[in-house]
Amino acid sequence: MATIEDYVARxxxxxxxxxxxxxxxxxxxxxxxxxxxxKKAQIKNKIAGIIxxxxxxxxxxxxYTSGKAIFRSIKNKQELNNLLKDLLL
Amino acid sequence: MDIQAIxxxxxxxxxxxxxxxxIYFDNAATTxxxxxxxxxxxxxxxxxxxxxxxxxxTLSLEATDLYEKSREKIAKFINAKEPAELVFxxxxxxxxxxxxxxxxxxxxxxxxxxxxxxxxxxxxxxxxEITSKIKGFKIKYAKVNSDGTLxxxxxxxxxxxxxxxxxxxxxxxxxxxxxxxxxxxKVAHDHGALMLVDGAQSVxxxxxxxxxxxxxxxAFSGHKMLGPTGIGGLYGKRELLxxxxxxxxxxxxIKEVVFTQSQGCDIQWNELPWKFEAGTPNMxxxxxxxxxxxxxxxxxxxxxxxxxKELTNYAVGRLRECSKVTMYGPTDLSKKCGIISFSxxxxxxxxxxxxxxxxxxxxxxxxxxxxxxxxxVLKLQSxxxxxxxxxxxxxxxxxxxxxxxxI
Numbered sequence: 001m002a003t004i005e006d007y008v009a010r011x012x013x014x015x016x017x018x019x020x021x022x023x024x025x026x027x028x029x030x031x032x033x034x035x036x037x038x039k040k041a042q043i044k045n046k047i048a049g050i051i052x053x054x055x056x057x058x059x060x061x062x063x064y065t066s067g068k069a070i071f072r073s074i075k076n077k078q079e080l081n082n083l084l085k086d087l088l089l
Numbered sequence: 090m091d092i093q094a095i096x097x098x099x100x101x102x103x104x105x106x107x108x109x110x111x112i113y114f115d116n117a118a119t120t121x122x123x124x125x126x127x128x129x130x131x132x133x134x135x136x137x138x139x140x141x142x143x144x145x146x147t148l149s150l151e152a153t154d155l156y157e158k159s160r161e162k163i164a165k166f167i168n169a170k171e172p173a174e175l176v177f178x179x180x181x182x183x184x185x186x187x188x189x190x191x192x193x194x195x196x197x198x199x200x201x202x203x204x205x206x207x208x209x210x211x212x213x214x215x216x217x218e219i220t221s222k223i224k225g226f227k228i229k230y231a232k233v234n235s236d237g238t239l240x241x242x243x244x245x246x247x248x249x250x251x252x253x254x255x256x257x258x259x260x261x262x263x264x265x266x267x268x269x270x271x272x273x274x275k276v277a278h279d280h281g282a283l284m285l286v287d288g289a290q291s292v293x294x295x296x297x298x299x300x301x302x303x304x305x306x307x308a309f310s311g312h313k314m315l316g317p318t319g320i321g322g323l324y325g326k327r328e329l330l331x332x333x334x335x336x337x338x339x340x341x342x343i344k345e346v347v348f349t350q351s352q353g354c355d356i357q358w359n360e361l362p363w364k365f366e367a368g369t370p371n372m373x374x375x376x377x378x379x380x381x382x383x384x385x386x387x388x389x390x391x392x393x394x395x396x397x398k399e400l401t402n403y404a405v406g407r408l409r410e411c412s413k414v415t416m417y418g419p420t421d422l423s424k425k426c427g428i429i430s431f432s433x434x435x436x437x438x439x440x441x442x443x444x445x446x447x448x449x450x451x452x453x454x455x456x457x458x459x460x461x462x463x464x465x466v467l468k469l470q471s472x473x474x475x476x477x478x479x480x481x482x483x484x485x486x487x488x489x490x491x492x493x494x495x496i
Contacts, residue, residue, distance in 0.1 A: 047496065070443070
């Protein structure tokens with residue numbers, strides 16, 4: 001059975017006042033991760049052909065075709081894990 | 090300078106990122122390494138690796154010779170009076186910590202003051218804040234103008250008879266502003282204070298002469314000047330270093346450790362600079378940094394600065410064409426060198442950096458380890474930063490501008 005760890009290489013908090021969280025998908029799984037997310041999240045906007053502005057449940061986030069996603073206003077690790085589980089699996 | 094010839098020396102510049110040619114604009118964070126530096130490090134490990142200052146065998150002697158000759162070359166690069174005034178450290182951060190702990194804890198008392206500026210990198214703020222909690226001295230912060238330039242009047246007025254040391258970046262890692270550290274060193278000395286210059290963003294990019302500036306301490310990092318990570322320098326005037334106790338204890342930094350049953354250990358410190366270099370040193374790092382210094386010296390530091398200024402002027406002009414771009418820093422470009430901080434309307438700095446990354450362009454996003462400057466002075470949540478070095482070209486700047494215009 002697939003897990004979040006199958007898709008996610010690393011999670012980092014960004015530097016700056018925004019306190020965003022960046023999720024880096026594994027290179028070999030990034031296309032699959034992007035496809036899974038795009039199936040479930042609502043596309044609000046597409047910027048410069050490489051960024052998807054997405055909404056899922058009460059969270060908005062940005063997904064990059066290079067295999068990264070920025071989540072805003074994430075309260076804790078558990079909340080992020082739950083989101084990723086719902087989006088990826 | 091023949092930039093195309095220089096580029097041939099940097100293997101990493103042949104890489105593609107996300108199917109685009111790599112454009113590396115994060116040189117204020119760390120620089121790429123020329124083949125000469127990589128080869129020097131490989132040669133050390135392939136031919137000369139032994140523990141410096143430790144044994145009588147051939148490899149130890151060769152390693153010692155290479156390590157100490159590296160010190161000579163690097164000391165000459167900053168025009169120190171003698172190699173003993175150059176202590177090898179991990180980088181600028183460790184250099185400033187060394188001064189804060191070794192000099193600060195032994196010379197600063199409750200009624201004393203340390204002066205820093207609001208444009209400092211965290212590495213020139215946090216060590217002083219930590220030691221001030223231990224000793225109770227006061228830290229004063231000199232103001233920075235809204236264009237990122239130092240408020241000289243404020244800095245000078247805050248140096249008083251209570252000030253024991255003034256600490257200032259030679260070049261801001263956010264705006265690229267060049268501070269007149271020679272002028273401020275004189276003011277500090279006139280008041281009986283010492284001066285510490287953070288040279289992390291100046292030593293790699295311009296001629297820095299410690300005797301001309303007359304600074305008491307200068308800190309710099311090897312990896313920001315073509316050298317390897319984990320090696321840097323602390324310059325200190327001999328008379329100051331002589332009086333300072335060791336920062337760390339261990340092998341190398343002692344002359345002898347005599348144990349007696351009645352007295353315990355009696356320890357005598359080693360001579361300069363080894364008193365401050367506890368443990369097996371970063372020999373290959375020193376060798377690599379010396380090779381980097383040789384590379385830069387061959388180009389000429391005036392030429393290096395000239396190239397970066399030309400590129401900065403060009404980039405600022407081109408970025409002004411982008412309606413969504415706001416740049417931070419002085420409009421008088423003669424006051425700054427090759428660092429441009431900016432933001433894009435309606436995008437977070439990380440969004441912009443990730444878009445650039447998608448096109449193979451590496452820029453920095455965030456606070457750049459200078460949160461007080463961002464939040465208190467520039468009123469920013471974060472910013473993007475493009476920083477240039479000897480291998481960057483106008484064509485690369487054009488590519489950045491193209492990408493930013495597409496957003």
